[in-house]
Amino acid sequence: MTSGPVIALSPAWPATTLAEATARLTAPGMKFEMEEVAVRGVPTRVWKNTPPSLPWLLTAARAHGERLLTIYEDERVTYEANFRATAALSAHLARAGIGRGDRVAIAMRNLPEWIAAFFAITALGAVAVPLNAWWTGGELAYGLSDSGAKLLIADGERHERLLAHYADLPSVEAVLVARATTPLDGHATRLEEVIGTPHDWSALPDAALPLVDIASDDDATIFYTSGTTGAPKGAVGTHRSILTNILSSGFSAARSYIRRGEVPPEAAPRVALTVIPMFHVTACSAHMMASIATGSTTIFMRRWDTVRAMEIIERERVTLTGGVPTIAWQLLEHPDRDRYDLSSLEAIAYGGAPSAPELVRRIYEEFGALPGNGWGMTETTATVTHHVAEDYLNRPDSAGPPVAVADLKIMDADGTTELPVGEVGELWSKGPMNARAYWNKPEASATTFVDGWVRTGDLARLDEEGFLFVVDRAKDMVIRGGENIYSIEVENVLYAHPAVTDAALVGIPHRTLGEEPAAVVHLAPGERASEAELQQWVRDRLAAFKVPVAIRFSEATLPRNANGKVLKTELRQLFAD
Template sequence: MQDQPLVTLDPSWPALSLADAEALLTAPGAKFEMETITLRGVPTRVWKNAPPSLAWLAQAARAHGARVFTIYEDERVTFEAQYRAVAMLATRLQAMGVAKGDRVALAMRNLPEWPVIFFAAASIGAIVVPLNAWWTAGELEYGVDDSGARVLFVDDERHQRFIEAAPALPAVERLIVARASSPLEGRASRLEDLIGTPHDYAALEEVPFPQVPIAPDDDATIFYTSGTTGSPKGALGTHRNLMTNIMSSGYGAARALLRRGEPVPDPVPRTSLTVIPLFHVTACSAGLMGMVASGSTAIFMRKWDVVRAMELIEREQVHMTGGVPTIAWQLLEHPERSRYDLSSLEVIAYGGAPSAPELVRRIHEEFGALPGNGWGMTETMATVTSHAAEDYLNRPTSAGPPVAVADLKIMDEDGAREVPVGQVGELWARGPMVVKGYWNKPEATAETFVDGWVRTGDLARLDDEGFVYIVDRAKDMIIRGGENIYSSEVENVLYAHPAVTDCALIGLPHRVLGEEPAAVVHLAPGLTASEAELQAWVRARLAVFKTPVAIRFVDQTLPRNANGKILKKDLKALFEDRASAAA
């Protein structure tokens, strides 16, 4: 099935084929030149000019000097101030005994302290563990224990959530709290005692930047991603994984310009309203890394508020925003939009959730901005494909073609045979962005990572030009506004309720959020439970966004196939009224 273009494109577009654009951009001596090296025993194309490590990037970014790096309310941190804070905190961590390979966990909302902690820990060879700040205490405790973090950084909200759980974290030697609102005791201390507040960073004493030998393929991060069964898995990423994204993002933008017939200029700093949490690879790897490299400005918000966002776009002349389709929809449809000057917006890009072609068209027509999309996952440290500008308008249901260092293929259900172009199968991806595997989970690693390829669990097809179309997810997962909800996790909580004997979680389409979770429940004979009661039960045990928005009760146990698997497609008819209203 061929996409229908959303607008009438210039007859001269594309000026270059994908192959010709790639040849120009990756030619010997070009910025995006590639070379083939052996990664974990597999010959792999890599970006020849990618930065070698996060430590290198943290030091090189100092050259941006007085340019503003982060803005949060009245706090503005320049690149020079960021460098001083990173160097000081890295030195302090070393003094605490943190060494190469130690895990340093980080659980906080988007604050100027977040990138300071991230780069400081990574620059001394520690493995940074960004934890989902929306998790409950139990979920956070699992991530800390599983990673074996010696040091845990939290903001005040996470600290309050951890007060009861903290004694059960035996591996944590130091609990460091940013913006604490109450006195701290025991192993807890204030981040401000180490590096001051963001207002203080520019005046910090300059200390020598710690020099730790770090190779591109050394361990750098553990980002947690849940599977369809069992506990969350930590994807073990390398410095090369994150540095690859800098080049991949630049390559995607340059390819779009060449396809339009325009020259590729040197990178210029941009201002981005960063509203997706930094504990996601989309924001950290695909977003933050490129901003650091290019000297761009990241604006953080305490929480998403569309009016406040429009105020910031107007005041700060924001060039880029997005993250998930929800953001674009709310900007487009807010009744007060006309009161704000949003003309500075050049790009609204997103990933992480399905998006409607209508959204792509409206971004272009109503904002005059170019839409952007892409495909990746935690196991690929974000970007594998890049979809932008006219290519996106021409193929609005595609996630784009892979970047030059990535390969895609569609495999049959058994993973034994590659299927022909146009047929649906499981999407496999390969390239220097693919992580090493799962932290301390060798069996899960062996199942998912095969000879350099990652089995994505997504059902997809490729067209004859290599554009990928994500058709469905083989993994039992719902994506609500960019947040992953794994059905088995919610189902297990529902099963724990004494009245529930059978249940299933399904995703309902939602025009703005992409999907919402809903549950079908069969109660034990003689027992009762209301929709509100079960929603409160889930909300008390899991992050709020995982709570079913609707629950339907059935008299019989749920329909299953011969293998005992619940036929979830048959259950969606129970929510037709709600799905129609949300579409």
């Protein structure tokens, strides 16, 4: 059985306008009531009931008790067990000298330890620095050096990648390693010596979190993104930034009920199969915060496997999955889908990559589940718009309307003229979810973060009702299955090859991943290099998802306009079928 009964959609939809739905939900005394506060000196609408800090949320969530927080293979961690592990780890970090404002990095795959580490760090007023677990050792070392991390919590695989780099990272005073498979030496300690394995957490002593006075606008996170300069930039988020998504998610869901003419139900625990990495704001903020607030269960997989995912959905009665469109496509098109009972699925939500209107329709028709999408970025700590249910089915090419605390505007290239409805320009976004700045990059911060607004670099338009349509990216970037690949980073690696004198990276369409990276290179006279050789050259220096899937060779230097910019539209034609 592949799906349950198709969720009935009201023929009278919409029963109310977006504005009317928002007014009802945000009225005084309602759960989604708003107020205006000064955030870094800028008057900003915020959810009045947003939790004040991450340790406040963790302590409140302890009330979920024996409900399961995470499932990973045979490890089933309850909310109570997670709290005990987090409290123990936080106390250990405090004894190690970690305090307010110190940066502590996390470099590991999706594991129960990731959540405990994140909350243990932020409970001290320290700043959690989630690093991309797909990065090479050199890329991880850059993140540690750039952030000035004082301590690293890593899994065994990431620790092994960094062994050759620790000597060049004097700021890293200690390393805690989870699930190490080789002997540790130097300043590394097994995390299990501090808190045991997840199987042991429920037996840890009952202890409170350290008492630290934390304000909503104190720094909490540094999530790394990349820019057109090629160097990753750390977007500094606050406790308010990351916790805003709890009510943003709830508001969007409630708005869909109001639009349908129904009374929104109280938030209930869900079971989510989460396959997007926790080092992304989508998983950490948009998913994890709301999940913990509602007492929901998050299931991790070591790696994505469609058959294994369907087995988990059937066995654990998963109600929500997704992450990027790739996941939905693979579930829809797997030849063995009919062998599994996927009827528990209520929603398949994703973001971070373009999705085809066909996918929206098929999720609803074949799974009986409601599709969900949205728009956000690292600099906005994920969610700014949400697109769900009938609104998404009726506008499948939109990213949805903004949540009530967010403002969007479309600006001309001059950065001062706001464009009218329907015109395409640069998308600017404002709201309490915005990061405050880039870490130690004042010039880049001044360009991107302007009077409470984030200049996104996306080219977009808004329609009469405020629905967002992203039409292109002003920033030179390829998005492969939700992973950002900045062209200049790959181009610089290709340029470093002794045979290459000209190079450009472009995105080519891919049905399930959205797009993939491909390169065009021009070799120096008399030099030779094969496609495989150049792909290996990139693979040795960058994460695997950044390696061009195809490389074409141009006999002439690459075409450029009068300003010297490569005409990538012409280059994409080289990869047309």
